[in-house]
Amino acid sequence: MRPIPGGEFIMGTNAPYSFSADGEGPAHTVRLRPFLMDATCVTNEQFNAFVNASGYKTEAERFGWSFVFSGHLPPSEIAKPSRPKVAGSEWWCRVDGATWRHPEGPKTTIKQRWDHPAVQISWRDAVAYAEWAGKRLPTEAEWEFAARGGLTQKPFPWGDELEPAGKHAMNVWQGTFPSRNTRADGHDATAPAKSYKANHYGLYQMTGNVWEWCLDWFEARYYAASPVENPQGPNTGTRRVMRGGSFLCHASYCNRYRTDARSSNTPESSTTNLGFRCVRDFPSDSGAPLTTPSAGVAK
DSSP, rough: OOEEEEEEEEOOOTTSOOOOGTTTTTTEEEEEEEEEOOOOOOOOHHHHHHHHHHHHOOOHHHHTEEEEEEGSOOOHHTTTTOOOOTTTEEEEEEEEESSSSSTTTTOOOOOOOTTTTTOSSHHHHHHHHHHTOBBBBBOOHHHHHHTTTTOOOOOBBBBBSSSGOOOOOOOOOOETTTEOOOOTTSSSOOOOOSSOOOOSSOOOSSSSSSSEEEEEOTTGGGGOOOOOOOOOOOSOOOOOOSSSTTTTTTTTTOOOOOOOOOEETTOOOOOOEOOOOOOOOTTOEEESSOTTTTTOOOO
8 A cells, every 4th residue: 555645635626628528527625544455456467355254245256247348348248148237338238247257248358357457346336345455445635636636736746748659557448338349458448456657656547447436425515515634425316426537538539538627327237348446544643544334345
């Protein structure tokens, strides 16, 4: 884990590129206690250790299916009349047997992906891992403060440019989404968790690669009423916050691979581009530790 100093920063954005429906603004002042954060997303190797030690079954395993990007399925599978798709986002297909061990379906494996982020992880799965590890999920404010790496109002952890000096700095889609991925950054799906350069706080891939769950309930209007000190999000909701974008993000429809972008999903949902990382309070912190509200974790 890496020490994150805490302090005051400007959260959110008023930039014209923002998605107002996601509540990315208004930009507002937040002050945070110091904390520790995982340098990378939780990897398949780490999640495997948790499962072996606890016997935990993920929600996708209990449901018997999860969502898979259609571009990672054989054409014969996509063409099946029985293959359910997500209305408005038809590149997502329901696949029986898709789990964290078999991210794209039962014929796929993580044997060559131990150092990649664990995916097909629901919010509740992430909370269960965090509790086992003696950690918790980051609040949305903690996640954004850490992702910025000490920079002020920059869209990326390294600054303003998507590809600084013409070089790829994160794993996102290149080409025409969703039909053609040129893989110019070298990746068709997830990349190893320590790919690319870490930010100033020593954190890898805070943008791109996989979305990351946060502790908070999601509310598009929350920033207008957010407290200044250590905000933890609304008290209730139906969806949890996700941050950072993923390997499927592209400027043509989803430039949410930014430090100030936000999205959400239902807490039982899992996909091939959704993972998480954890944080921990400093033991010497005099403030009360944050807790997981309404976790509802299935053991």
